[in-house]
Amino acid sequence: RNTAEKFQFQAEVSRLMDIIINSLYSNKDIFLRELISNASDALDKIRFLSLTDKEVLGEGENAKLDIQIKLDKENKILSIRDRGIGMTKEDLIKNLGTIAKSGTSAFVEKMQTSGDLNLIGQFGVGFYSVYLVADYVEVISKHNDDIQYVWESKADGAFAISEDTWNEPLGRGTEIRLHLREEAGEYLEESKLKDLVKKYSEFINFPIYLWASKEVDVEVPADEDESSDEDETSESSSSDEESESEKSEDEDSEDKPKTKKIKETTYEWELLNDVKAIWLRNPKEVTEEEYTKFYHSLAKDFGDEKPLAWSHFTAEGDVEFKAVLYVPPKAPHDLYESYYNANKANLKLYVRRVFISDEFDELLPKYLNFLMGLVDSDTLPLNVSREMLQQHSSLKTIKKKLIRKALDMIRKIADEDPDEANDKDKKDVENSSDDEKRGKYAKFWNEFGKSIKLGIIEDSVNRNRLAKLLRFETTLSDGKLTSLDQYISRMKSKQSDIFYITGPNKEQLEKSPFLERLKKKGYEVIFFTDPVDEYLMQYLMDYQDKKFQNVSKEGLKLGKDSKAKELKDSFKDLTKWWKSTLASENVDDVKISNRLADTPCVVVTSKYGWSANMERIMQAQTL
Numbered sequence: 001r002n003t004a005e006k007f008q009f010q011a012e013v014s015r016l017m018d019i020i021i022n023s024l025y026s027n028k029d030i031f032l033r034e035l036i037s038n039a040s041d042a043l044d045k046i047r048f049l050s051l052t053d054k055e056v057l058g059e060g061e062n063a064k065l066d067i068q069i070k071l072d073k074e075n076k077i078l079s080i081r082d083r084g085i086g087m088t089k090e091d092l093i094k095n096l097g098t099i100a101k102s103g104t105s106a107f108v109e110k111m112q113t114s115g116d117l118n119l120i121g122q123f124g125v126g127f128y129s130v131y132l133v134a135d136y137v138e139v140i141s142k143h144n145d146d147i148q149y150v151w152e153s154k155a156d157g158a159f160a161i162s163e164d165t166w167n168e169p170l171g172r173g174t175e176i177r178l179h180l181r182e183e184a185g186e187y188l189e190e191s192k193l194k195d196l197v198k199k200y201s202e203f204i205n206f207p208i209y210l211w212a213s214k215e216v217d218v219e220v221p222a223d224e225d226e227s228s229d230e231d232e233t234s235e236s237s238s239s240d241e242e243s244e245s246e247k248s249e250d251e252d253s254e255d256k257p258k259t260k261k262i263k264e265t266t267y268e269w270e271l272l273n274d275v276k277a278i279w280l281r282n283p284k285e286v287t288e289e290e291y292t293k294f295y296h297s298l299a300k301d302f303g304d305e306k307p308l309a310w311s312h313f314t315a316e317g318d319v320e321f322k323a324v325l326y327v328p329p330k331a332p333h334d335l336y337e338s339y340y341n342a343n344k345a346n347l348k349l350y351v352r353r354v355f356i357s358d359e360f361d362e363l364l365p366k367y368l369n370f371l372m373g374l375v376d377s378d379t380l381p382l383n384v385s386r387e388m389l390q391q392h393s394s395l396k397t398i399k400k401k402l403i404r405k406a407l408d409m410i411r412k413i414a415d416e417d418p419d420e421a422n423d424k425d426k427k428d429v430e431n432s433s434d435d436e437k438r439g440k441y442a443k444f445w446n447e448f449g450k451s452i453k454l455g456i457i458e459d460s461v462n463r464n465r466l467a468k469l470l471r472f473e474t475t476l477s478d479g480k481l482t483s484l485d486q487y488i489s490r491m492k493s494k495q496s497d498i499f500y501i502t503g504p505n506k507e508q509l510e511k512s513p514f515l516e517r518l519k520k521k522g523y524e525v526i527f528f529t530d531p532v533d534e535y536l537m538q539y540l541m542d543y544q545d546k547k548f549q550n551v552s553k554e555g556l557k558l559g560k561d562s563k564a565k566e567l568k569d570s571f572k573d574l575t576k577w578w579k580s581t582l583a584s585e586n587v588d589d590v591k592i593s594n595r596l597a598d599t600p601c602v603v604v605t606s607k608y609g610w611s612a613n614m615e616r617i618m619q620a621q622t623l
């Protein structure tokens, strides 16, 4: 092809392709899911554009937003075609080879250790999974802004792009042609493809068709001579006129025409999926399995882990919408990495069934970005730009309701499957992994506890609701997680404050002299050992009318001590001397305290200053 222009794959992409080609990964099926998912994304994009500009769709066949799968057994080609947005020449160069996404190297790294190829879609490099089954791939694409091009590669480090002068014009969209490897012959079986689409692409919101064969009975003139029968059919199909004239001849003749039935294979587009969106259905009629599968398709995670919880609801009133929210079983690989620089929502926004965006930050606060799901609103306008939509007043209401529902859903995990669940029948589960032993909420806390803490810091409106979800260990919790409500229920009758201590880890805190007296008297003290806890406690002042008291800080009250005044007076000279000796830049005050049991003295932080632990954290950050 004389117009072909050659390009080298970006280095990381090349490595990724090598890994895929040489992979012994047995589940090669996943390529189809990735291709259909890309086709669906491309269709979403053109449909979104068409909201403000109808022209982009074109007319006739072009305007049909569907996905078509075709098999060419003879040439061992599987092709998948969509009428989506298509790719310009520049898009082809960038998207399929020269620009590595952030996920590329992350995925390569993952695959070199213990990675599961199944997760390829999550890393944004799903397209390359085609090389699990093909050794040569062509991507034919037509974008409204450009002419039709062919991208092709044998995964040998390079790809070529040519002006397409030989294929049929696509109108608009993309056709991916996989020249299947010898051992991938099963993907030429219709039944295999039907199964795969059912399995993986159930929730694609565009019709998926297969050019499927069908046996039909046809009547043909009976003829004693079988071989001439064949000749006749081929002749009659070559010219309509001729066959008609033959027919009339038959009718004219007095002899009764003898016919017989034979089976003939014809082809037609067979619809493979049911495009009724799960979120439009009545929650009572959706099974647990369906919710799980829908989660897997949203998350591009096709392992067998179930989401920890979900909530499917309809909001009515001024702002109407339907939503499905999920708590994933695991935090995504970069959840907290990008927390402060990127707002990566995992919520898809639909307006009246039309996909608008999955990068809509206005729907959920940052701290809930770990949730997955979608929102479909009838109240938001369809025919406005994304920028206009982002400022729409309904969004605030939607956000408020989503937060409320999300927190309810999380609280329910805690109510239904609390952390202690692991401890009953410990013997029975001794052989199972640590993870299985834990209650669901303990798992949740392990994965997303930090998000709840960030929520307490950021969301003053829901602070109390979030505080209810806090879990921690204490001097009395015996290695288990406990909650503020449980703490309060165990408080001593004279105790007015919730006691806590902060530090780098539990072991160190347990030895702290600040706890001596409290422990002796049987008071419970919370251990806060995460750096974020120091910030957290600057925002969490009280809970259920109980104040928080850092036991290493000034202000600790342990009930009335009748001897306090007496002691204070008798040691007055000592404390005075001590204070003047240490000088005021070292200490604010020297006091007789009732917080110690064995240790003679401790340095206590003032009420409003940083705790020693906070000093440690700040120092670590500035170094």
Ligand code: ADP
Binding pocket: 034, 038, 039, 041, 042, 082, 084, 085, 086, 087, 095, 096, 121, 123, 124, 125, 126, 127, 128, 173, 174
């Ligand atoms: P992702 O889908 O996560 O972005 P992929 O590796 O699956 O990653 O696809 C890479 C990019 O190639 C897509 O982001 C898209 O821009 C482009 N692309 C792939 N398939 C199609 C298609 N059928 N139509 C239009 N663009 C496509």
Ligand code: MG
Binding pocket: 034, 037, 038, 121, 124, 125, 126, 127
């Ligand atoms: Mg993709």
